[in-house]
Amino acid sequence: MSERYAPSEIEPKWQAYWAAHDTFRTPEDPSLPKAYILDMFPYPSGAGLHVGHPEGYTATDIYCRYLRAKGHAVLHPMGWDAFGLPAEQYAIQTGTHPAVTTQANIATFKRQIQSLGLSYDWSRELDTTDPAYVKWTQWIFLLLYKRGLAYQQEKPVNWCPALGTVLANEEVIDGKSERGSHPVVRLPLRQWMLKITAYSDRLLADLDLVKWPESTKTMQEDWIGRSEGAEVRFALMDGSGEALEIFTTRPDTLYGATFMVIAPEHPFVERLATPERKAAVDAYVAAAKNRSDLDRKAAKEKTGVATGGYVKHPITGDSVPVWVADYVLMGYGTGAIMAVPGQDERDWEFAEAFDLPILRTVQPEPGFDGKAFLGDGPAINSDFLNGLPVTEAKAKMIAHLEQSGLGTKRVETRLRDWVFSRQRYWGEPIPIYFPVETDGDPRQGAAHVIRYDQPIPVDEAELPLRLPDLEDFNPGEDPAGTLARAVDWRFFQKDGKWFARETNTMPQWAGSCWYYLRFMDPKNPDAAFSAEAAKRWLPVDLYVGGAEHAVLHLLYARFWHKVLQDAGLVEAPEPFGRLVHQGMILGEVEYTAFVDASGQPVAKEDARPDGDGGFKRASDGAALKVQRFPEEAVEKKGAVTVLKAQPAIQVDARAHKMSKSRGNVINPDDVVKAHGADALRLFEMFLGPLEAVKPWSTGGIQGVARFLERSWALVQKPMTGEAPSGELLRSLHKTIRKVTEDIEALRFNTGISALMILLNELAKADPLPKEAVELHVRLLHPFAPHLAEELWETLGHPPSLQAVPWPAYDPALCVDAAVTVAVQVNGKLRGKLTLPAGVAEADALQAAKADEGVVKWLEGKELVKTIWVPDKLVSFVVKG
């Protein structure tokens, strides 16, 4: 052993020890309480690990090491979400097969993760691109298909020519692809859809069963967007007997419906447009079709045109004019609304813009001077509803509509079915094929028709359906995707007939929808996972991952889980019992100010956005740029930070997201090299609460590195065999309690702080009881496992420390013998007393009154009230 703490020596040593001894293999013993602790598995990008990854991973690692020491059977696996666009794009550019790139990236990620000493059971490692895994992803797809939850639909989708793929709405940001910012156009295409909407009620209701951050639950609720209302039929006036169906959440306001609005894509547009209005309507519809989402968002003014047509009000029988406007969306409800300007802001705006009548049907509260009134109040102008508050009026109207056959109660959700196919190469092939009508060999270019209306599932025995090997990964111009070009793979003969395979592949979400299930039973060749494994391990007890997955991944995985539950494969209704999002680690704080072309700093107040993402000087329009200043060049002045050289110039002090372009990325490899994995782990945990967003600080790591060195030094000191006693004993028990409670609550920053306090005390102890040092090492173990193992060995114990039970504390020893009692007079602190714990009220009051700091504040005053908080505080209220 070397003289000094040398992480570069001890860390590889213990990593090798753990690997050789299978220290973290999941115990089979069913008598142990189970704990399934899961990290969101990463996409192994070419950039390698980021300091953000170890944050969540270290948190779960600490928790797992603690639980093992507490005697739990811990399942803590790691794997790779390895399908994905970057590998495919790299393949397109270089011709390297995505599998090759993916495996190389996985190797890098694995090396980096292992260098952090994380306690994964690597025997359960999985990779979503592994055919043995793909087989079961496809199997689950077929399960969905057979349960009627997967269907094909021609859909206008977001076709991105540059990526050669269709993107989900949520993957399109401002009309560009989320990855790569390529332009996106709308195009109708045959798609596989998953009927997630069939589960919307359960996905909503079962959020009550899980311990998740409230914000995440709210986001899922909003995403599902359930609203109750009614479907109402307004008869067409053309004598066809057909009706315009609308959805409303405010059936109580039916009497206030002064006009109707339908979406430009609504099928009735043609029928309702009168000959004299047809040209205007057609022009509006055509314009709406060409408007990008960006334009639609940017336009605040309501636009629309009257069709000239009318429908019949179901109750009053009045003729109601029908308008076309793009503020009504075809994708929600029925694509048609009854406009009630009196109680709806959007309808009010539209009515004002086009001079349409407005009728209030809810009495606004006195003094209300707004426009549309959305609040509660008695119904007015509404015949049989008059006087009823909103909720009752709604119910009464729905009952009336149902009785008279004019409408029905209806629940609408914002959630839409999930577009599940991608026109990509690097994904799981969808295990479906179709009959082909042809006279020749379609592989040779014979004319053929693929009967997409007759899908046939691939036989389970034939799974996995593998991807063909290609040399050219270019998607080409065919939106049907890369696989459409692989004709030898695509077309095949069976019993003399030709068939064509589905050329769409699954989205990246597919693999991550069920990986937590495969981890329970990763090598099973006969099933996705066994029933026993599911019973033993589900649900996941703690799931840690980024908040960016708050909606999509977590909602999709819950959906699949519920389908599997219905199929009898899992019992637990929810996959993830407790969920925590680690906060992002930002780059180091940067100081910036505007400068002009000559490099002269310019005050913030003189800068204006130039409308092009940049800034200009207000006075002369000269272009300004944002310049970084070193920390030494700035100082804090009052509430603001300014340049030292020019205190009139205010600088912006803030931390930014780490990004390659900003050049503020911290590579964990560098930190490990400089300070060791234990220091990196400890520092990331010490930075602040796990859930908080926090800036990295290169200097700050010194603090934890010093702490580790001092822990090392402590163990090199002479020790006594005598048991700890007195205040030291109490400190030890208090620290055990604090660290235990903090680990349970994932409050690692304060837990580490408690260890630092203990170390400071131990460093001063003379004599130094060996037992106390051992306790420090045992408590340190989950946080800095390499050092703790090394010190445990130095102390003369056989490895591994992981096998040593977690220390227990005696609550009786967690209280101090003496307490400090604060004395307040009229709420202000006037003195402090040191008294024995559990002191009687009378004794404390007597001591307080006698305290010299307090006496002068009581003299000559009348004592009105005395408050006694045991062991804490005496408060006197005086008058005069």
Place this chain on the structure above:
RNA sequence: GCGAAUGUGGCGGAACUGGUAGACGCACUGGAUUUAGGUUCCAGCGGCUCACGCCGUGUGGGUUCGAGUCCCACCGUUCGCACCA
């Protein structure tokens, strides 16, 4: 615009159900050790004040003997959603 979170020293952050604000660490200052730098150790470190003391948890009000913590209004920052009928 709507929704959620958040605001505490120069910095990251502590503070259990209202009860000693600033734990722990970084940076900084002084001292010891050292040829020197670094390391290590000791001490100090919210602001004002010679001091008694006063002020201080984004701002302004309120409740309370007592508010970082509870209530009301506002401001800033971050995240999410964005015409969802």
